[in-house]
Amino acid sequence: MTRSFTISVPASSANIGPGFDVLGISLTLYLKLDVKIDPAVSYEDPHNCKITYEGEGAESVPLVADNNLITRTALYVLRCNGIRTFPTGTHVNVNNPIPLGRGLGSSGAAVVAGVILGNEIGKLGFSKQRMLDYCLMIERHPDNITAAMMGGFVGSYLRELSAADLERIEIPLAEVLPEPAGGADTGLVPPEPPMNIGHHIKYGWAKEIKAIAIIPNFELSTATSRDVLPTAYTRKDAIFNLQRLSVLTTALTRSPPDADLIYPAMQDKLHQPYRKTLVPGLTEILASVTPKTHPGLLGICLSGAGPTILALATERFEEIAQEILARFAKEKIQCTWKLLEPADDGATVTEH
Known part of the structure; x- marks a missing residue:
């Protein structure tokens, strides 16, 4: 059959x-x-x-x-x-x-x-x-x-x-x-x-928040990206991330989202600083594209091992994307971008 x-x-x-x-x-x-x-x-x-x-x-x-x-x-x-x-x-x-x-x-x-x-x-x-x-x-x-x-x-x-x-x-x-x-x-x-x-554990997610994925046109393997990470971290850097993590997981569930809370809570000292050499322009983008310069932006980070940048925002998606694309263009890196949302159901099977 x-x-x-x-x-x-x-x-x-x-x-x-x-x-x-x-x-x-x-x-x-x-x-x-x-x-x-x-x-x-x-x-x-x-x-x-x-x-x-x-x-x-x-x-x-x-x-x-x-x-x-x-x-x-x-x-x-x-x-x-x-x-x-x-x-x-x-x-x-x-x-x-x-x-x-x-x-x-x-x-x-x-x-x-x-x-x-x-x-x-x-x-x-x-x-x-x-x-x-x-x-x-x-x-x-x-x-x-x-x-x-x-x-x-x-x-x-x-x-x-x-x-x-x-x-x-x-x-x-x-x-x-x-x-x-x-x-x-x-x-x-x-x-x-x-x-x-x-x-x-599955957290909530404020319905207003969408994800802008800025995708550079080069590959970066997980193994390569992990090779640049240190084998040990300082207590100060570990505490820095733990403090922000404890705030971020709840802040992203709150409606309306609070950029003043989310943006600083999305900072990181465990992997992004070490991967800047693998993604030209990363440091400048993370530091200079902010909720103050681009209203609607909530936070910005490296997606996984990179090189994709993930920007969380509630509005002005095209404007934010184009700004990050322009920053990458200065490094002679071409990108595409996609506007995405959480896929709440995860993996599914449909019978025909």
Whole structure:
């Protein structure tokens, strides 16, 4: 019997000012998988899966089931549950508008999509919380993953795992792509993830606040962006971020939003100062585009590992975006921009 369904997973922005590796927000820019399973069709792929792809990264994304992050992840989920391959006649069409390597959670969205794909294909019946465990075995950043799966504005943390939990090569770690080892069929059943690896809370979000994403035209890998960070921080800098974090999570829920409270609460000393060398113009933009110079602006920060800039605002979105684009243009960096909102439902599945 033929079955078709669509998986939608939102982009996400992590860190959000002082919330380094803690805060994430899902955004209304969706990775979509249109999946059709027709047992009457036979594909040459040894995993019974044909992948077609359109959108961001179309020229470079692998289209082989054990090399593509989405389908590798799905195979991992299936194999944890005793299923070795996709059903005969599985066609996965990927439509991806999320820029790769720009700090908008593209790999996180792919991992979430892959876990949901495995759950649907295998008819496993997992809850979102259980699927989150599978995601967090692959992508070790709960801020992006949790926002993409659960939706909205979230805070999260990750339970410490043992080396034994992470050593099996069947786990397709997102940051080691395109190495194919994680997709290789060793013939073994990978260990199921521990229960409740990640814990999270969903905050409110003032309805007036929208997110302006300014997306430079160059990629910046998470690994590169993390390499510039120190291995230790001063007590003063840690307290600086904790104080602002405690205010920001509530300030963004209040209506009407208070720019005098939110803007200083979005300052950071743990990651943005160290990443300024990787994003030309970042220091000037963060310091000079303010609520006083641009009414309607609430706060501004690096999105995830960058290079995308996220500006939260209640009005004058075009004016704010154009100002930041002009600042980047001085550095000979071209950008695009998008006006987005929180994707409250997170990842969804629609049957056809």
